[in-house]
Amino acid sequence: MSTQKVVDPAFQGAGQKVGIEIWRIEDFKPVALPKSDYGKFYSGDSYIVLQTTSPKGGAYLYDLHFWIGKDSSQDEAGTAAIKTVELDSVLGGRAVQYRELQGYESDKFLSYFKPCIIPMEGGFASGFKTPEEETFETRLYICKGKRAIRIKQVPFARSSLNHDDVFILDTENKIYQFNGANSNIQERAKSLEVIQHLKEKYHGGVCDVAIVDDGKLQAESDSGEFWVLFGGFAPIGKKTVSDDDVVLETTAPKLYSINDGELKFEDIPLTKAVLGNTRCFLLDCGAEMFVWVGRVTQLEDRKAVTKAVENSSLTRKGQRQQE
Structure with a gap:
């Protein structure tokens, strides 16, 4: 079959052509995003991102x-995985494929979006609002990463703060x-870049910026204003271990082959x-x-191995949540 x-x-x-192309999965179909929406990701959706390069004007390379x-x-995630395989087929099977989970993105993926991506709540299924319909919502973010910064929205509450991280x-x-x-100086510096991004993108470039240092007297005006937003100053707790801090263990490698869409364990030397x-x-x-x-x-075998990865990853995610 062709x-x-x-x-x-x-x-x-x-x-x-050289550059980025992005599709969002809508009703289990890929829909190309307008460039104005590049870098805007919703937590309820799955996306496909193609980065095309041409080193020294040579043949195209694909990530x-x-x-x-x-x-x-799970169905949308599975659709994104399968459609990624189809797109690789269009590209002659020459793309290097990556699976990106929100909050665990690769540095390569994050490098496409300067200074960061800021996933927003909601998604296609729940409906989007136009800028005219949206009302401003105060948001609290935690910032992690020394090279590529990762931004995660956390509940707007004092309990979200800790002494080890940088927050916006x-x-x-x-x-x-x-x-x-x-917190470390690299994350503090990267967070200032994020603030500038927020200021330009969501405040029209017109917005005051304040730095609040943990442990400084709340008598300082900026610090006092900050704590008032949390209902007044009070000690913050120690950092608690979250999914972001879990380090998966490396186990003995196991090799599986795919034949006619079936996954088979191969007990052979690697x-x-x-x-x-x-x-x-x-x-x-x-x-x-x-x-x-x-x-x-075969295209069907490529889809089968991608589905096997997706199913295995979802199973592990469920196991971690139950522990």
């Missing part, structure tokens, strides 16, 4: 990511940066000679999973 018959029309012309929001349904409180008329006493142009493999190392896709493998 791949032209199974490839989604939304991917026609993809990868024909292909699918991003899964924390509230995205975005109010309608002022943006505050709260520096935990034990050597390069095992790999071939007609084979698909999944290497499970516990903390990481790697997929080998031969150049002349």
Whole structure:
């Protein structure tokens, strides 16, 4: 069967020029986003992101990511994974594929969006509001990362604060940066870049900015204003361990092959000679999973190995939540 018959029309012309292209999964179909929405991700959705480069004017190189929001349904996440495989087929099977989970994105993915991405609550299924319909909502963010900054919205409450991290409180008329006493200087500097981004994107470039240092007297005007927003000054608790702090254990690698859409464990030595142009493999190392896709493998086998990765990852996520 020709791949032209199974490839989604939304991917026609993809990868024909240098730059980024983004699709959101809507009703289980990829829909191209307007460039004005690039960098805007909703927690309830899944997206496909294609980065096309051409080093020194040579052949195109492709990095292909699918991003899964924390509230995205299993079906939508699965659709994003399968459609990513289809897009890779359009690109001649030459793309390097990445699976991106909200809050655990790769540095490469984050590098596309300067200074950061700020996932927002909601999604396509719950409906979007136009800028005219939206009312400003005060938001509290935690900032992590020394090279690529990761921003996560947390509940607007004193209990969200701690001494080890940097936080940004975005109010309608002022943006505050709260520096935990034990936070590092790199994250403080990166957070200032995020504040400038928020100021330009959501405040029209007109908004006051204040720095609040943990442990400083609340008599200072900015500090006093900050704590009033939380109902008055009070000691903040110690940092609690969250999913963001969990480090997955590396286990002995297990190799699985894909044949006719079926996953099969291979109890054989892990050597390069095992790999071939007609084979698909999944290497499970516990903390990481790697997929080998031969150049002349069947499209259905490529979809099957991607679905196997998605199902395995969802199972592990459920196990961690139950622990």
